[in-house]
Amino acid sequence: MEASKEIVRAIVPETTPALEVASSFDELGLAAPILAAVKEMGYVIPTPIQQQAIPLVLAGRDLMAQAQTGTGKTAAFVLPLLQKMVPHANASASPARHPVRALVLTPTRELAIQVHESVVGYNKHLALRSTVVFGGVDMKAQLADLRGGVEILVATPGRLLDHANSRGVLLSQVQFLVLDEADRMLDMGFLPDLKRILDFLPTKRQTLLFSATFDDNIVGLARSFLQNPLKVEVAKRNTSADNVEQLVHKVKEENKLDALVQVVNSRDIAQVLVFTRTKVCADKVGHRLQKRGIKAAIIHGDKAQVERLAALEGFKQGKVQYLVATDIAARGLDIVELPCVVNYELPYAPEDYVHRIGRTGRAGASGLAVSLCAPDEERLLAGIERFIKRDLKATPLPETAPPPVRAIATSIMPATVSSETKGPFSQRFGRTRAEPVCALLLPPANQVEPTPTVATPA
Ligand code: AMP
Numbered sequence: 087m088e089a090s091k092e093i094v095r096a097i098v099p100e101t102t103p104a105l106e107v108a109s110s111f112d113e114l115g116l117a118a119p120i121l122a123a124v125k126e127m128g129y130v131i132p133t134p135i136q137q138q139a140i141p142l143v144l145a146g147r148d149l150m151a152q153a154q155t156g157t158g159k160t161a162a163f164v165l166p167l168l169q170k171m172v173p174h175a176n177a178s179a180s181p182a183r184h185p186v187r188a189l190v191l192t193p194t195r196e197l198a199i200q201v202h203e204s205v206v207g208y209n210k211h212l213a214l215r216s217t218v219v220f221g222g223v224d225m226k227a228q229l230a231d232l233r234g235g236v237e238i239l240v241a242t243p244g245r246l247l248d249h250a251n252s253r254g255v256l257l258s259q260v261q262f263l264v265l266d267e268a269d270r271m272l273d274m275g276f277l278p279d280l281k282r283i284l285d286f287l288p289t290k291r292q293t294l295l296f297s298a299t300f301d302d303n304i305v306g307l308a309r310s311f312l313q314n315p316l317k318v319e320v321a322k323r324n325t326s327a328d329n330v331e332q333l334v335h336k337v338k339e340e341n342k343l344d345a346l347v348q349v350v351n352s353r354d355i356a357q358v359l360v361f362t363r364t365k366v367c368a369d370k371v372g373h374r375l376q377k378r379g380i381k382a383a384i385i386h387g388d389k390a391q392v393e394r395l396a397a398l399e400g401f402k403q404g405k406v407q408y409l410v411a412t413d414i415a416a417r418g419l420d421i422v423e424l425p426c427v428v429n430y431e432l433p434y435a436p437e438d439y440v441h442r443i444g445r446t447g448r449a450g451a452s453g454l455a456v457s458l459c460a461p462d463e464e465r466l467l468a469g470i471e472r473f474i475k476r477d478l479k480a481t482p483l484p485e486t487a488p489p490p491v492r493a494i495a496t497s498i499m500p501a502t503v504s505s506e507t508k509g510p511f512s513q514r515f516g517r518t519r520a521e522p523v524c525a526l527l528l529p530p531a532n533q534v535e536p537t538p539t540v541a542t543p544a
Contacts, residue, residue, distance in 0.1 A: 109131060109132075110130070110131060110132070111124050111125075111129065111130075111131075111132055114132060114136075114137075114140045114141065114144075114165075115141070115144060115169070116140075116165060116166075116169050117169055117172050117212075119172075119211030119212050120165055120168055120169060120172075120208060120211070120212070122211050123207060123208045123209070123210050123211055124161070124165070124208065126207075126210075127207055127208075129161070132158075132161075133157055133158035133161075133162075133320075134157070134320040135151065135153040135157045135158055135159050135162045135318065135320045136158050136161055136162045136165070138151075138162075138318040138320070139151055139159075139162040139163065139166070139294075139318055140162060140165060140166045142316055142318065143162075143163060143166035143167065143170075143292070143294065144166045144169060144170070146292055147292070147314075147315070147316050148292060148293045148294065148312040148313050148314060148315040148316070149293075149294045149295065149312075149315055149316055149317075149318060150295050150297075150300070150304075150308050150312065150315045150316070150317045150318075151163075151294065151295065151296045151297070151317075151318050151319070152297060152298070152299075152300050152317070152318070152319035152320070153296060153298070153318075153319070153320050154298055154320070154440070154444055156444055156447065157320055159266075159296050160200075160201055160204045160266075161204065161208065162296075163190075163264050163266075163294050163296065164190075164201075164204055164205055164208050164209075165208055167188045167238075167262050167264070168208055168209055168212060168214065168238075170261075170262065171187055171188065171212075171214055171237055171238075172212065174187060174214070174237060175212050175213040175214050175237075176213055177213045180235070181233060181234055181235030182235070183235065184215050184234070184235025184236055184237055185235065185237070185256065185259035186236060186237065186238075186239045186255060186256065186257055186259060186260055187237045187238070187259060187260060187261050187262065188237065188238045188239070188260070188261070188262040188263075188264070189239050189241065189246075189257065189260045189262070189263050189264070189287070190205075190238070190239070190240045190241070190264040190266060191241060191242070191243055191246070191263070191264065191265050191266065191271070191280070191283070192240065192241075192242060192266045192267060192271075193242070193266075193267050193270040193271045193273075193274050193276065194220075194242065194270075195220035195221065195222060195242055195391065195394075196394070196398065197266065197267060198218050198219075198220045198240050198241060198242050199218060199220070199395075201218075201240050201266060202216060202217070202218035202240040205238055205240060209238070214237045214238060215234075215235060215236040215237055215238070216236055216237065216238035216239070216240070217231040217232065217236045217238075217239060217240070218239075218240040218241065219231075219232070219239070219240075219241045219242070219245050219246060219249060220241065220242040220245050221242060221244050221245040221248075222390070222391040223391050225245075225248065225249070225254070228245075228249065228254075229249070229254045232249060232254050232255045233254070239255070243271065243276045243279035243280055243283060244276075244279055246283060247279055247282055247283060250283065250286050257283075257286040257287050258286070258287075258288060259288070260287050260288060260291055261288075261291050261292065262291060262292050262293075262294070263287060263291055263292070263293045263294070263311075264293075264294045264295075264296070265280070265293070265294070265295045265296065265297075265307070265311065266296050267296065267297065267298065268295050268296060268297040268304055268307060269297040269298055269299045269300075269301070269303075269304055269437070270298075270441075272303050272304065272307060273435075273437075277307070280307070280311075281310075284310075284311065293311050293312045293313070293315075295307070295308055295311065295312060295315070298437075298440060298441060298444070299437050299440070329447040329452050329453065330427075330443050330444075330446055330447035330452070330453040330454070330455050331452065331453070331454050331455070332443065332455045332457070332476075332478055333454070333455070333456045333457070333478075333481055334456075334457045334459050334467065334478045334479065334480045334481065335349070335456065335457070335458055335459070335480065335481065335482070335483050336459050336460075336461075336480045337458045337459065337460060337483070338460060338461070339460045339462075342430055342458045342460070343371065343374055343375070345458050345483055346360065346371075346428055346430060346458065347375075347378070347380070348483055348484065349426075349428060349456050349483065349484060350407075350408070350426070350428075352483075352484035352485055353426070353454070353484060355425055355426045355454075356404070356407070356425060357401065357404065357406075357407055357408075357409075357424060357425065357426070358407065358408055358409070358424075358425075358426045358427070358428055359401075359409050359411060359424060359426070359427045359428070359445050359446070360408055360409065360410045360411070360427075360428045360430050361411060361412070361413065361427065361428070361429050361430060361431070361433070361442050362410060362411070362412060362430050362431050363412070363413070363431045363432075363433060363434065364412065364431075365386040365387065365388050365412055367430070367431060368384050368385075368386045368410045368411060368412050369384055369386075371410045371430055372384035372408075372410040375408050375410070380407060380408060381405065381406050381407045381408070382406065382407065382408035382409070382410060383396075383397035383400055383401060383406040383408070383409050383410070384397065384409075384410050384411075385397045385398065385409060385410070385411045385412075386411065386412040387412065397409065410430075413433060413438045413441065413442065424445055424446050424453065425446060425453060425454060426446055426453065426454045426455070426456065427442055427443055427445050427446045427453070427454070427455045427456070428455075428456045428457075428458065429442060429455070429456070429457040429458065430458055431458075431463070432457055432459060432463045432466040432467060432470065433466070433470075434466065436469050436470045436472070436473030436474070437473070439457075439470045439473070439474070440473070440474065442455070443455035457478065459480070
């Protein structure tokens with residue numbers, strides 16, 4: 087953290103009223119077509135990262151933004167970049183009129199797809215074009231899109247380099263570069279690719295780096311990629327999501343599958359994301375659930391892209407109850423109504439625990455993260471507790487029978503609820519999307535306000 091402060095040389099002027107008072111999107115200086123799209127998404131109030139980052143991006147600053155998953159960080163960079171590109175919006179058919187101006191790099195294909203979906207949503211009333219490219223699928227269709235011209239390109243590093251090397255895409259007019267989930271890009275060994283991509287980009291550009299965690303490697307990356315950056319953060323370093331209730335059940339390895347089903351059934355959980363450390367274990371858990379007649383899908387790096395997308399789509403549509411995933415495959419998944427994450431196996435890297443539990447409690451809804459800890463995982467648990475600076479007390483497994491609260495609550499509550507009855511984020515940020523009742527019946531989470539730290543002066 088100290089090291090990261092070193093490079094933050096710029097001082098935020100005293101007069102940055104938007105940072106303090108932007109309590110609505112209207113105050114952020116965004117054009118009407120962007121505001122209309124935001125409204126259609128059901129957003130009412132900008133989240134803290136949006137309140138902080140949007141004015142700074144509009145002011146042209148490079149940013150190092152530390153934001154946990156589910157904080158609204160995608161809109162925090164997409165909205166102001168769209169705003170900056172408004173003057174370039176045009177309906178010309180000529181590819182030359184649509185050079186790549188904004189490049190967003192993400193570590194995984196799934197995240198790339200999700201970020202691009204957000205871009206499409208926020209951009210729907212503007213004449214700016216966008217596309218997404220990632221590996222594992224044929225390059226030809228991507229090439230056709232790129233040749234047609236796009237102002238906003240979302241990409242994973244490897245596939246982008248393939249296109250850039252074969253001159254399928256020109257990056258010489260990129261004005262804005264976003265490194266999303268930069269910590270994960272480094273974990274996945276993308277640094278050499280990132281450096282090569284840099285060679286294709288103009289040196290004069292605005293660069294935004296988003297990361298859930300900041301360590302010296304990220305600071306090193308920022309040093310070589312960013313100029314005079316400001317740092318914004320909405321959560322303390324390496325803390326885990328505050329609106330997620332975290333439980334640990336001590337379970338022997340051979341009893342974990344039963345325990346998993348018991349946790350889900352006893353709480354009547356509509357959908358659960360189950361994490362394993364390895365692809366082999368993900369397959370094993372997924373197949374054993376399927377054998378029990380449970381609707382389960384598996385997502386990991388060895389699955390073909392179409393299978394991964396089908397699994398994800400089935401889960402998003404609610405056709406699949408259990409999605410069993412490895413860390414990398416699940417990275418960046420945004421399933422808004424996800425009430426529960428289960429760590430079937432504890433991760434080796436404590437950072438992965440933070441990423442995993444960030445999959446639930448998204449957009450401020452309360453969530454539940456259950457860790458099934460076998461005796462030989464105690465050491466991993468202790469490492470996680472040190473990392474998140476919190477004790478995770480073990481509790482007994484819940485009773486198998488659904489608790490009576492469910493029966494009572496379903497009889498008095500509608501299947502979906504209005505924004506007034508939702509959790510604290512929804513009250514504050516006015517999300518109007520329907521949420522399943524089950525998410526609301528989980529025991530209340532530890533509600534601690536995120537700590538918005540306005541852009542750090544030197
Ligand atoms: P992200 O952190 O970008 O993955 O966003 C997490 C979720 O929050 C996404 O489903 C967004 O659609 C949603 N979201 C982003 N900004 C807002 C906002 N201001 N109000 C309500 N929901 C939001």
